Amino acid sequence: MKKEESDSQEGSPRGTDLSEQFSKKHALTFITVTLFIDAAGFGIIMPVLPELLMELSGGGLAEASKWSGWLIATYAVLQFLFAPVLGNLSDRYGRRPLLLISLFLFGINYLIAGLATSLWVLFIGRAFTGIAGSTYAVANALVADVSPPEERAQSFGLLGMAFGLGFIFGPFLGGLLGEWDVRAPFLAAAAFAFSNTLYGFFVLKETLPENLRRPFDIKRANPVGALLHIRKYPVLVGLLIAIFFYNVGHHVYPTNWNFYTMSKFDWTPRDIGISLGLVGVLMAFVQGYLIRKAIPWLGAPRTALVGFFAAVAAYFGIAFAPSAFALYAWCVVSALSGFIMPAVQSMMSNQVPQNEQGELQGAISCLSSVGAIIGPVVMTQTFAYFTQSNTTLHFPGAAFLLAAVLSLLALAIFGANMRKLLGLAH
DSSP: OHHHHHHHHHHHHHHHHHHHHHHHHHHHHHHHHHHHHHHHHHHTTTTTHHHHHHHHHOOOHHHHHHHHHHHHHHHHHHHHHHHHHHHHHHHHHOSHHHHHHHHHHHHHHHHHHHHOOSHHHHHHHHHHHHHHHTTHHHHHHHHHHHSOGGGHHHHHHHHHHHHHHHHHHHHHHHHHHHHHOTTHHHHHHHHHHHHHHHHHHHHOOOOSOGGGOOOOOTTTSSHHHHHHHGGGSHHHHHHHHHHHHHHHHHTHHHHHHHHHHHHHHOOOHHHHHHHHHHHHHHHHHIIIIIHHHHHHHHOHHHHHHHHHHHHHHHHHHHHTOOSHHHHHHHHHHHHGGGGHHHHHHHHHHTTSOGGGHHHHHHHHHHHHHHHHHHHHHHHHHHHHHHHSTTOSSOOTTHHHHHHHHHHHHHHHHHHHTHHHHTTOOO
16 A cells, blocks of 8 residues: 555656656647748748739839838838837746737738738738737747757757748748739638647647746836846847847848849749748758757857858858859758857857746847848848849849858857857956
C-alpha cells in the first residue's frame, strides 16, 4: 500500500511535467503553423501584386512600384505604433488572446484586398495587417516562454523554417492562381488566416504563467518608451542598430523582387512564384536544419556574422546579375543570411528575464518597423527612378545595390560589437 502511494505521489509530478512538456511542444507547433500560414498568405499575393496595382492605379510598372512602397510603409507605421503595446499586453494578459486576434485581422485584410476596387481600400486593409502584424513580437515571446535559453536560437530558426516553407507553398500557389484571376490569391490567403484562427482557438494553451506576468505600464508600452527601456541592457543596443540597417536593406526583397524580375527578365506571375518557391526551399533548409549545425559549431555571434557577409555578397550579385541563372545562383548565397535573425534574437533574448520577453520582442519589432517604414519607400522609389521612361540611367538593380551598402554598414556595426557578444570585452 505504501509503495503504491509512493508511486502515486511520484507519478503525479512526473505526469504534470509530461503534460507541461506536451503543452509547450504544442504551443511551438501552433506558432510554427501560424508563421507558415502567414508567410504563405503574404507570399501568395506577391506574384500578382504588381498587376493588381497597375490595374487599380492605371499606371505602368514604375508607378505600381511606388504605390507598393507606400502600401508596405502603411503596414509598418501601424506595426511601429502597436508592437510595443501588444508586446507589453502579452506580458500582462498572456500570449494566446493577442495571437488569436492577430490571426483574425490578417484574414480581414486579405478579404478586403481581394474585393478592393480602388487603392484606398487596399490601404485600409494594410492598416488592419499592420496592427495584426504587431503580434509577431508576441509570437517571439511565446517561443522564449517555451524554449530553454540554450535552445532558443534553434527554436527561432524553426520559425524561420516555417516562414521559408510558407514561401515555398504561397508564391507557387499564388503564381498558379494569378494566371487564372489576379484576385484569387488574396481570397485564398484570407481562407488560410481564418482557418488558422479556428485552429488556434481550439488547440493553443497559454504559455505565460500567472505568477510571471507583470502589470501593464503605458510608459513602456509605446515605441519610445520600449526602446529607452532597452538601454539598461547595453549589449543589446549595438545589436538593435545593426538589425535596423539590415532590415532597411532586407526590404528590397518583398518590395522589389517581383518588379525587378518583371523589368529585367520579363518574368510572369508564374515565373515569380517559382523563384520565390525556390527561395522558400533555401530558407527552410538554412533556418530549419543548417542553423542547428552552425550554432553549436560557431556560436550564435559568429553564425550571425556569416549571415551578414552572405547578405552583402548576395545583394551585390543580384544587382548585377546578367541572367536568370546567375540570379538563382545568388539566391543560394542569400539564403545564408537566414542565419542573422535567429542568431541575433537568441542572443538578445538570453539577456532579459522571462517576464520582459514580450517587451524585448516588442522593441525589436518596433525598431524593425521603423526600418520597414523607411525601407519599402526608399527601395521602391529607387527602383522607380532608375526604370522610369525618362531616366538617365536604366538600372533595375539599383535598389539591390543600395541594400548591399546598408547591409555592409550593419556588418560593420555588428563586428564592432563582437567582443562584447563573445564576452571578451572588459
